[in-house]
Amino acid sequence: MRKDFADQVSSQADTPRSSRRAASRLHAFKRPSFGLKRPDMSSFKFPLRLSGRGMLIALAAVLLVWGVAGSGGGSEARASIPQEEWITAEAVQEAPIGTPWKRELIQRGDAASPVLLRMGYARDEVNNILMAAKPVYSLANVRAGHYFTGRGEDAGAELFYAVDDERVLHLSKHEQTWKAEMQSRIAFTRDSVYEGEISDNLFSDAARAGMDDRTTMNLVDIFAWDIDFVRDLRTGDKFRVLVEDRFDAEGRLIGSMINAAEFINQSETFRALRYTLADGSTGYYTPEGKSMRKTYLKAPVKFSRISSRFQLRRKHPVLGFTRAHRGVDYAAAAGTPIHAVGDGRVEFMGWKGGYGRFILIRHINSTHSTAYGHMRAYAKGIHTGSRVRQGQLIGYVGMSGLATGPHLHFEFRVNGSAVNPLNIKRDPAEPVPAAQMARFRAEVEQRMQTMGNAAVRLAWG
Ligand SMILES: [Zn+2]
Structure with missing residues (x-):
């Protein structure tokens, strides 16, 4: 039942993505940050050296190895759990078995209430749903092309709305009242380190290292203020990129981001780390805490x-x-x-x-x-x-x-x-505030280690 729903919701937000041609790369799975109930595996890392043809193969291989490890006896093996258990999200509350799911497409110009009425909810019930959702996510923002998926009308009824690739609004009816919560679709994440050398052009060299074009574009954006990728690249320049891929409970890739990157351009080394400040804003910073996004002088002449x-x-x-x-x-x-x-x-x-x-x-x-x-x-x-x-x-x-x-x-x-x-929009380009530097440095240390260790493993594995 649960899987049935997840299929529906995931399919509408699947991100198309070029398959990764893998030359050499390394992946480390992390426990999901949220969303699933499972044994604590916070210290569990499972680095693997893979050389597969595509991501599916890589993923399948990992599942296989993970499964094998689960039947072994080592301390790492004890930390892993059978895949059926971790691959399936746990339903918060099940509607009576046999209640069919209903799914309704939001048409162009549609608002939430007519869609919910079409699904068969009474007008009062629609109002209750809208009111319950409001503090979590206002259904006034629903977008054409997305779906409502729900089942049941009495206690135990459930209703889902996929807000974006990473979030699902979940409404459930407890006795007479609807409750809303935002759920993450991210079931687990995977760190990958890609590294390569410029021999031909950035995009083909990055693809050879296993990176998809979108990640390469992001890499260019991160270093755009330090490296002129059109004119300054040289044969022998090197790059190393730490990418976090995010998957939903069914193992579908729903997004990825660069967490750290290093680019050696004409013997000059540039490093960048993705970091979220205490105020929630996220940006890329040098290991010293300076923003990667530099700005222009306000004026080319002083005293004018x-x-x-x-x-x-x-x-x-x-x-x-x-x-x-x-x-x-x-x-x-x-x-x-x-x-x-x-x-x-x-x-x-x-x-x-x-x-x-x-x-x-x-x-x-x-x-x-x-x-x-x-x-x-x-x-x-x-x-x-x-x-x-x-x-x-x-x-x-x-x-x-x-x-x-x-x-x-x-x-x-x-x-x-x-x-x-x-x-000209001059980004604030503020450095990491002094009060947050200790936490920032700790994270820098850890990310650099992840990138560095991966490189050693790749070289010696
Ligand atoms: Zn003039």
Whole structure:
């Protein structure tokens, strides 16, 4: 009965995912963090070295080995339990046996109540259900394409709504009242370490190491502010990624995330860890607790005032006709230093029409570039192709090109289009608060060990 329901709910939220071609990898199963009742296995880890063709094979192999271990006699074996017991979620309360499940699709434009009425609940009962759900999850938020699945109307009746891939709203009727709780669909998690070396291109090298493209995309995002994956990758660069896969009770993969990653780019090592702060926000941090998400300098010149803002229509002071102003002008004395607002590479340096002496910097996060115009002179050592650091001196304020007085014309471009630099979303990029550093360091230590040990096992196993 229970399995029947789980099949239905899971099938609507199954995430398609490319199969993992495994070169070499290592998995460690962890006990489920919640959702299932079972013996305490908090210290139980079962590392395995696998070289299978696909995830199903890997999973089957693990189940098999786990089962075998269960019949053995070692201390680890005693910690494991037969798979029938841990693979099936335990129902909180069973409806009378034989009561059939009803399932109703939420149509476009549907609200929860008409759907529940269609399922046969009386209007009063529908109101009771909505009221009971509200403190846990408001059914005003139900989405088309999702289902209600339920059975029974009297005591013991149950109703489920799959909120997303990882959560199910469970309503159950105890005597006359409905009670709601959010249940996790995550029945167990698995840690995997993938590692590889750049020989061809990142995506194919990562796939060879067993990573799927989505995880590789996430890896790129995490290091986007430190590594220019378009221009800076070199043969021999290395990566190592600790991924947590989450499965539902039926063993279906419902999500995965990178918990730690290391990338060695041109002999420089970058590390990132996923961490949830006390306020519940989650982000990636360096082992020192700094945010991986860096920000840009607020302005490229100090001690200046904004003399003209970004606007799509304005009368040009020199040309006299209406023309968009796609940047911000900073009025400052001629010769005032101009600084790169972020790390990157000089993509263009030279005379460019009305811009006069002009520099275009392509930033590490390669969808971003910044432009600097009307310079009096360029800084020594800066040329097309040079690498610049945030805050580095690149030139001096002037009035070359079309300018009525000394100022810096500054543009911020996203995918080549100018956006208002003053509206650039500057992520807070706050470090881990000092008060939370002890807990953070402990977690860093543990994750690094997991990644490191895995590598040793892979190398020697
Ligand atoms: Zn301007």
